[in-house]
Amino acid sequence: MKNRPTDDRTIDDEKPRAPVKVLSADDIFAVEDLNILPVEVPEWGGMVYVKAMSAIQREKYIESMRRTVSDGKVVSTQMILRHGSAKLAALTICDAQGNLLFDRSPETIEKLGQKSAKAMERVIDASAKLNGLDDDKKDKKVKELGKNDSAGQPDDDAGLNID
Numbered sequence: 001m002k003n004r005p006t007d008d009r010t011i012d013d014e015k016p017r018a019p020v021k022v023l024s025a026d027d028i029f030a031v032e033d034l035n036i037l038p039v040e041v042p043e044w045g046g047m048v049y050v051k052a053m054s055a056i057q058r059e060k061y062i063e064s065m066r067r068t069v070s071d072g073k074v075v076s077t078q079m080i081l082r083h084g085s086a087k088l089a090a091l092t093i094c095d096a097q098g099n100l101l102f103d104r105s106p107e108t109i110e111k112l113g114q115k116s117a118k119a120m121e122r123v124i125d126a127s128a129k130l131n132g133l134d135d136d137k138k139d140k141k142v143k144e145l146g147k148n149d150s151a152g153q154p155d156d157d158a159g160l161n162i163d
Helices: 025-030 055-064 084-092 106-113 117-130 136-148
Strands: 036-041 046-051 066-070 075-079
Touching (some): 036 117, 084 106
Antiparallel strands (some): 036 046
């Protein structure tokens, strides 16, 4: 016997909701859901757009920020914070049509990393929110993983290839 929903509750909401349309695969595939958001960056003298990443792009970005290490007995995950903001900026800063402005080469990532922290913060905050990277639960997990931070260690690959 298949599991069936017993009422109109969702995982996030214990209160019953009004019935909504149950989507088919075709309905989901037909929706253009990779939004573009304008972000004012006065430090750069104007505004930029940031775009939502696909689920696969986001997973690859998150994976690029982790390193698995083993001492022969214990395997752990370390967060690689170096170039994280610049990588996210390169993956999301785009024109009004959603075309990315930057390649993800190590040289471009390094150059973006040299830009104003305040300006990058504006872009990264918007991009993180748009891409679901600003969740408090995720922040808590990052802090836990960050205990094994690799700060000060060289970054093996400043670039990011997630096409």
